[in-house]
Amino acid sequence: MIKSAFSFIFLIIYNVAFGSDTLIPIITAQNALILRIDQKKNLSTIYYGKKLANATEYVLIPQAYRQSIDYSEVANAAYTTSGSQNLLEPAITVTHADGNNSLNLRYVNHEQKKLENGATLLTILLKDPVYNFYVTLCYKSYFAQDVIEQWAIIKHTEKSNVLLQKFASANLHIKAKSFWLTQYHGDWAKEMQSETSKLTHGIKTLDSKLGTRANLFQPSVFMVSLERPATEDEGTVLYGSLEYSGNFKTDFELDNQNNLRIVSGINNYASTYTLKPDEEFTTPAFLHTLSTKGKGAASRNLQEWARNYKILNGNENRLTLLNNWEATYFDFNESKLKELIRDTRKLGVDLFLLDDGWFANKYPRNGDVAGLGDWAPNQKKLPNGIGTLVKEATDNKVKFGIWIEPEMVNPKSELYEQHPDWVVKQPNRPEHYFRNQLVLDLCNPQVQDFVFNTVHNLFINNGDIAYIKWDCNSVIYNAHSSYISNQSHFYIEYMKGLYKVLKRIREKHPKVPMMLCSGGGGRVDYGALQYFTEFWPSDNTDPLERIFMQWEYSYFYPAIATANHVTDWGKQPIKFKTDVAMMGKLGFDIVVKDLSKSDLLYCQSAIRHYNKFKDIVWFGTQYRLSNPTEADVASMAYINNTKTKGVIFNYLVNNRYGAGSIYPIRLKGLDRQKKYKITEICLYPETRSAIDEEKVYTGDFLMNIGFNPMINAQRSSVILSIEQI
Structure with missing residues (x-):
């Protein structure tokens, strides 16, 4: 049943235009993703791009292309199957209860409805004509931000279990003359290193098999530019990412027709999933946004969407803090921490954060080799426990936060001695450590309870804990759970267990800020950030x-x-x-x-x-003004929503002789008709600004000619305030 009047109009138009064919439009402020149901009930993608002014002309798009033959007739399927007509990379691969490996999916019905948060949810039910096997494709669109989330719900009513060999969240099909992929790689302390290359025929894969800390080498975020590499303000570019904290896989396939197919979801590596009759398997959401106005517009769409819909408390206040880690590392006691708490007040920030090393007694946490998992305060360092530090913070009119790493355990710990079966390890192979630790088996409900109680008890036993830094330093070696019988489910069940714990914590403590840390940026994704504030x-x-x-x-x-x-x-x-x-x-x-x-x-x-x-x-709008990879100066601006105030950060990134802001930097996001004054703020004591703060500029001048922040070796960082007069 179609509930949207807009969709109803489309149905009438396209039933006339295509005979028995129907188009299903997914429309946002600037874009359109158009799906088609043909006479054989195949569901395909015929367009993803800038919204047309005349909606009736979407029917003309397929006939405008004169590409080579699609022998399979399903190359642009909205969710590509395997074992039947398809010749390309599938989104889903199954082995039915009778051992058959083929799958076809045909349209049954669809429903579109408005959600309370302003988003629109489209669900499309597909079924195999031979087997009682069903896939519901879900498209959640956010009109103003041009963002779409896609996921799949897989179910069957066959006589016995079905094996899911692959189970992607989304399958995009895009037409352009050429495609350019921007991907990221890294390691510890080398996160988010970008690479851009032209996609050629075949399959390019971005993936992770690390289990936890999945982004250590390869984050799941990417950009695809159409026709040519997009710049900050020009070009068509698609941003994408899987909202998932575990193993992911995204395939980019340039097919024989020169079209790009993007298939993304949980990595099916070592993860064949046994699906019982009537059981539902729901994939994580694949997130994407399309911009025809360059990378800047795409990022602003995604940032606004994240604040409004995904990041926990994304439009609420955050706490500034002083952390003790680099001040003390593991070497501290109660008096030293109290001194740091007093320094927190002196500095002027909101919160003191106690980092690693505050716990464990039999095997004291004096380094990263012992104690992890034993979450009792160390009696030698903290004879009066955590509560006395919370009180000290309160007396100094600051808040108190604490570090934990509840998913991990040191072999040298009481927890490991008492519960060796709670640890992820192969029973017949030697243990292999990452930072002297192993991963706790979150497939096990008892372990889930332990991790939840570790966090929950901090609040119960210590009063006003105001902040949690949640770390995750280890990847998974020797993947094996002593709790589950089917080890092919391990990686998936681990992530289910983690999300169950985080959901329980948020039900009990919905507002407490939590930092998502993973030995640095090893776990940064929107699957986790719905539970974290930063x-x-x-x-x-x-x-x-x-x-x-x-x-x-x-x-x-x-x-x-x-x-x-x-x-x-x-x-x-x-x-x-x-x-x-x-x-x-x-x-x-x-x-x-x-x-x-x-x-x-x-x-x-x-x-x-x-x-x-x-x-x-x-909460303002971000504009990148001068790229540090292309110039001597990096410059970033944030402008408020009324375009009356802003702050501009400028930094020297090249120390060669004479480097600096030789040319003015063009501003963005201002009102061309308004007049602005620019003031330098955050000056170092006893220094003066080098800019003329008395001049007045129109927004038109600042965006066409620009402003020179006077960056040089003596003025290596300059913060400017811009305000309408």
């Missing part, structure tokens, strides 16, 4: 490196979700470090008492400025 991009906090990392992350994630800390990494002055960290959610990881008088004054002043403009950074 993520840790990298353990590499060198501010020069962070400029590049934060730049790349900003294509897919909003500033409010990006946790940036000022640390001892890098040789740059404290002003440069702090200025870089203020491009997201600000934190400090320094020894406050070791700061010079001027450095302390700068940090205190910068925090006061940050508290005045942070709402613009968190």
Whole structure:
């Protein structure tokens, strides 16, 4: 049944145009994804691109192309099967109860409805004509942001179990003369390294088989540019990502007709899934947004969508903090921590975060070789427990947060001694450690309870815990669960277990901020971020490196979700470090008492400025002005929604002689008719600005000619405030 009047009009139009064929439109503010049901009840994609002014002309699109023959007649299937007509990479592969490996899916019905949050959900039921095997394709579209989430619900009523060999979330089909893929790679402290290449015939695969910390080498986010590599403000580009924290796989297949097929979902590596009769298998959502106005527009769509619909409390306040990790590492006691808490108040941030090393007694957590899993406060370091630190924070009018890594265990721990069966390991093979630890088996409900209670008890036993830093440092070696009988289900059941725990925590503690950390940026995805308020991009906090990392992350994630800390990494002055960290959610990881008088004054002043403009950074519109990979200067602007105020961050990224802002930097996002004044803020003590703050500029001038922030070796970081007069 079609509930949308718009869809009803389409149905009338296209029934006339195609005879018995029907088009199903998925329409957003700028784009259209058009599906077609042909006379044989095949569901295919005939268009994904800029919305046409005349809706009746979508019927003309297929006949406009004169490409080579599609021998299979299903190359553009909306969800490609295997074992029958298809000759290309399938979205789904099954072995039926009778051992047959073929699958066809035919249209049965569809329904479209408006959701309470303003999104629209389209569901399309498909069935095999021979077998009682069903797939429901789900398309959740967000009109204003041009964002679509796709997933599949797989079910059967055959006499016995069916084997799912592959089970993708989405299968896109796109036409263009050429395609350019921007992908990312990395390692610890080297996250979000970008590469762009032209897609050639065959299949290009992005995937992870790490089990946990899945993004360590290969994050799931990507861009595909059509016709030519998109620039910041020009070109057609598709952003995509799987909303999943475990093993993923995305295939890009340029087929014999020169069309691009994108198939994305859970990685089916070592994961054949046995589906019982009447059981439903629901895939994670595949997220995508299309822009015909370059990469900047696509990222702004995605950032707005994330704040409004996905990231936990995405439109609410965040806490600035002081972390003890680089100040103390594992070497601290109660008096030292109380001193740091007093420094938190002195610095002017909101919260003190106690990092690793506060727990375990039989095997004290004095390094990363022992104690993980034993979540009792260390009596030698903290004889009065965590509660006394919470009270100290309260007395100093700051909040208290704490680090945990509840998914992992050191072999040298009481937990490991008591529950060796709770650990992920092969029974007949030697253990292999990642950072001296193993992964707890979240397939096991008892382990799920343990992890939940680890977090929950922190709140029950210690009063006002105001922040959690959730770490995950290990990948999965020797994948095996002593709890489940079918080891092919392991990777999937582990992720189900993790999400169950996170859901339970959020039901009990819905508002407490939590940082998603994974030895740096090893787990950054929208599947997890629905439970977290922010993520840790990298353990590499060198501010020069962070400029590049934060730049790349900003294509897919909003500033409010990006946790940036000022640390001892890098040789740059404290002003440069702090200025870089203020491009997201600000934190400090320094020894406050070791700061010079001027450095302390700068940090205190910068925090006061940050508290005045942070709402613009968190909730405003982001514009990339000068790319650090292409120029001597990196420049990023955040403009409020009324275009009356903004903040512009500028940094020198090239130390060669004479490097700096030789040319003016063109601004974006302003009102051409309005007049603006530009002021330099966050000045280091006893320094003066080099810019003329008395001049007035029109938005037209600033966006066509630009403004020079006067960046050079002596002024390596400059923050500007722009305000309408």
